[in-house]
Amino acid sequence: MKTTLIICIFALSFGALYNSNATEVNKQGTSADSVKTDLVCKMKIKPSTNLKSTYQKQEYLFCSKGCKLKFDQNPEKYLKK
Ligand SMILES: [Zn+2]
Incomplete structure (x- = not known):
């Protein structure tokens, strides 16, 4: 047993x-x-960040409040390739 x-x-x-x-x-x-890139400074961002913006139903992540602000003020500038 x-x-x-x-x-x-x-x-x-x-x-x-x-x-x-x-x-x-x-x-x-x-x-x-799912590692994303900060469109403003091109840094790699971990998906766990709270700094997110949604633009045209797409979610974008940022390394800092500064980058998020810049994107929010002029998203088109950073979305152009
Ligand atoms: Zn950044």
């Missing part, structure tokens, strides 16, 4: 470990894909 229990615990903890590893890899993949 004891051996069965130990095997069960081992299997459970191994499963938990395996699952958490899989989640970690997925998270890393998503964050790498």
Whole structure:
């Protein structure tokens, strides 16, 4: 009986470990894909920032309040390529 229990615990903890590893890899993949660029200063921005502006249904992220302000005042200037 004891051996069965130990095997069960081992299997459970191994499963938990395996699952958490899989989640970690997925998270890393998503964050790498969703890195945005600050259109004002061309810096790479982490998607977790609170400095966002929505213009023509598109969301733009900024590194600082200064960049967000500049964009808000003249979005067209920064959207031109
Ligand atoms: Zn910036």
